[in-house]
Amino acid sequence: MKQxxxxxxxxxxxxxxxxxxxxxxxxxxxxxxxxxxTTLAQNLKMGALFTVVSIARSYVLRRLxxxxxxxx
Numbered sequence: 001m002k003q004x005x006x007x008x009x010x011x012x013x014x015x016x017x018x019x020x021x022x023x024x025x026x027x028x029x030x031x032x033x034x035x036x037x038t039t040l041a042q043n044l045k046m047g048a049l050f051t052v053v054s055i056a057r058s059y060v061l062r063r064l065x066x067x068x069x070x071x072x
Contacts, residue, residue: 003066012058020051 003011006032031038038046 002070003062005063008062008066009055012055012062015045015058016051016054019054020047048059059068 024043025041027038027046028040031043
């Protein structure tokens with residue numbers, strides 16, 4: 001069964017939304033170990049930027065693999 005472009009995007013967003021929370025909590029816990037001290041607002045902004053990049057990456061890879069599947 002073929003996945004539409006819209007559903008590819010929806011799946012990517014859902015996947016990354018869950019990852020966003022995990023990333024922010026991880027940053028809060030790990031950054032101080034490496035001597036990086038950031039505010040909650042900074043962590044949320046960094047997490048948001050990484051989230052946008054992750055959505056784009058996930059979407060492009062999903063579409064690439066869908067095209068490869070169609071060509072086989």
